Each structure stands twice: as structure tokens, then as C-alpha cells.
Amino acid sequence: MKQGVYLDDDDSQREIYKGLLSDENIDFSSTVIPSSMASLISDIAEISPDIVVMDYRLDGTRHPEWHNDFKAGGVAQVLRDKFVESPESDIPLVLLSTEANIQSLFVPDKTSHDLFDIWFLKNELHEDSPIGREIVLPKLAALVDGYELIKREVSGDDPAILAPGLLALEKEEYLELQPDGLKPVLLNSDGLPERAHVVARQIFQNVVKHSGILLDRDGLRARLGLTVESFERLCQSVSFEELRYEGVFSNGWERYWKHRYEQWEANSFDVLLGSLTGEKRALLLEEKFDVQCEPAVSRWSKSSSEYFSFACHVCRQPTEQRHSVAVFEPRLLPFMERRRVCYDCVETETEMRRMHIRVSETDEATVDAIRDERLPKPTEGEE
Numbered sequence: 001m002k003q004g005v006y007l008d009d010d011d012s013q014r015e016i017y018k019g020l021l022s023d024e025n026i027d028f029s030s031t032v033i034p035s036s037m038a039s040l041i042s043d044i045a046e047i048s049p050d051i052v053v054m055d056y057r058l059d060g061t062r063h064p065e066w067h068n069d070f071k072a073g074g075v076a077q078v079l080r081d082k083f084v085e086s087p088e089s090d091i092p093l094v095l096l097s098t099e100a101n102i103q104s105l106f107v108p109d110k111t112s113h114d115l116f117d118i119w120f121l122k123n124e125l126h127e128d129s130p131i132g133r134e135i136v137l138p139k140l141a142a143l144v145d146g147y148e149l150i151k152r153e154v155s156g157d158d159p160a161i162l163a164p165g166l167l168a169l170e171k172e173e174y175l176e177l178q179p180d181g182l183k184p185v186l187l188n189s190d191g192l193p194e195r196a197h198v199v200a201r202q203i204f205q206n207v208v209k210h211s212g213i214l215l216d217r218d219g220l221r222a223r224l225g226l227t228v229e230s231f232e233r234l235c236q237s238v239s240f241e242e243l244r245y246e247g248v249f250s251n252g253w254e255r256y257w258k259h260r261y262e263q264w265e266a267n268s269f270d271v272l273l274g275s276l277t278g279e280k281r282a283l284l285l286e287e288k289f290d291v292q293c294e295p296a297v298s299r300w301s302k303s304s305s306e307y308f309s310f311a312c313h314v315c316r317q318p319t320e321q322r323h324s325v326a327v328f329e330p331r332l333l334p335f336m337e338r339r340r341v342c343y344d345c346v347e348t349e350t351e352m353r354r355m356h357i358r359v360s361e362t363d364e365a366t367v368d369a370i371r372d373e374r375l376p377k378p379t380e381g382e383e
């Protein structure tokens, strides 16, 4: 059983979330009271947990003997500094807070969200949430397992074998990828392995969460250009399991190798699916696998005669290049695909704002045209 610590200055909140966070993998029952930074850090050191989850506001409770003038970012900074001295105790740090507090972490001059591996909203752990504990808790367990694997691999002597070990690939298959592009994710400028939480963050942000080497389920469906129902039906006949990524964090995030998908595509068809419209792809898939296939429909043009190629970064629906804009992403590594947002989500705007998405400079004029209705949304049946 792994040990977790949950930090919250409010007694009743702490008890509630210690309970909601605990499951058969991680036990959050121990209590650390954030009465001062020094006592909190020494209590955590004593427990030596596998993961620390914290509320954003730790300074809300006033107590005459407490010196709790700090928030989660301050605690995370002190813990990360301590892990530099003892790399073996480097563990995932997770923020669990309210929407407003999480949003305040994204104010541009605050970098403290970089100190956390991931964040969740408190209400996502409640029964009435569409997300729920059964989605959140396996991700916490996957973070703990991922850190353990990373610590084991980075302590080895040969950085060259680091990547295949973490990604669970045979060396030959690993060399088919673009291993040079992956190097800065794993090694520092001296060619030595980075610290565990740096490797963890880079793999998580650049490889697992960002399409490029891996595809998520929505990305896979977009490449096939199918509706959700047809995609699920196809998955029963086609063994996409063989494309599954089994490396670090794979038990919390379902991903598929893009190069294996492309190999499957080449083995199955004489043409590239991407060169066909959604309609033609559906016919081809139906014929080949004898499964009823409905093509996806563009949210903008309402047509299936589109060349669907990726999942919109906001709504996750299959989207075509010509009705989408590029996201501003200055720090893309060579193997990462630039994220794109469909015209429909540009028009709606709310989710883009909430996700703090900036559009690439080259597409700013298109965004203005959509929002000023100079580029109106086609009505049904119109191109």
C-alpha cells in the first residue's frame, strides 16, 4: 500500500478529502497539519509519502499559534528543493482545489503550476461529478508508479537505454521513432539524466498529454474519421490493443503509438486514410472489417466530406485542417504536433478562455473574422 499525504488547513475539509482520496492503492489516512512550514515539512519527511496532494489555500485558517502564511506553491517549492538533496524521495505533487484557485495559478507571472505534476478540482472527487473518483484516483496511482519507474531508470548508468525503458519499447522499435528529439526530455545538457520530477513533467506534458509520438483515443478516432459509436464498434473487431502504449503513466492515461497506427494503416489499406474524405474512409473501413461505420461530421461545415485529421484541442471532435486554427505553442519539440482548435470552438470562445488557449499569430485574423461573423458558420447543407 502506498502512502499519501493530503494538506488542507481546514479540519473538516481535510477529513473529507483524506477519505475521498484513499482507495486500495493509496492510503491518505495520516494527518499533517499545516501550522507552519517547518513543522509541515518535517512531518512529511517523517511519513516519507509516495505522493502529496494539497489544497491551494493553506493560509485560510487563523490560529494564534500557527505561522501558515503560505499557499500550495510555496510548499511545493520547498519540497522540490528538498528533493534535489535527496533525489530518492522525489514524489508527485498534486493540487486539489476549486476552479477559482486553480485559475489564479495560471496568471502569467506565476510559475508555480510548473511545480505540480497535475491538478484536479475538489468537486471532481464527488459522486455527482461526471469525472469522479474512479477517473481521478487511478491517475494518482499512475503518477506514483510512474515516479517509481523513472527513479529506477534514471539511477542506471547508461542514459542511452533510459528512453526505451521508460517508454516500454524494444530498442529497435525505439530507434524507429525520432530518438534525438526525445533526448532533451530525459537528459540535461551534460547528457546525464534529469531529476525525476523533471523527467516526469516532460514525459507527461510533451509525450503523454501532447499528440506526437502517442495518440489518445480521440486522436485515433479522428484519424479514422468516425462517430463515437462506429469507432467503439470498430474497436471490437480491430485489435487496437496491439497499438497500446505501456510505458510510464500508461495506467492512468490510455494512449496508442502513432508509428504502430501508421504501420497498421499501411498493412490494412492501399491508400492513406488521411487522403480520403470521412465518407470514403467509413466505406473502406466498413468493407474491410465488416463493421457498420458512420463517418464523423464536421462541427463547422456539418459535412462528412472533410479530411478529418486530428481531434480539436478543445471539444476533442474529429476536425479538418481547413476549418481550424493553430494554437500558440512556442516550445514545441520536433516530435510534437501543433494543437489546433476547430472554428466552432473559436466561435463559442468560453472553453478556449477557460483553458487559457492563445491562437498562433498567423491565425489571429481568422479568429477575428469568425467572432465578427465575417466568416459565418455555414448553415445545414451549405459548403
Ligand SMILES: [Zn+2]
Residues within 6 Å of the ligand: 312, 313, 314, 315, 316, 317, 341, 342, 343, 344, 345
Ligand atoms: Zn472544437
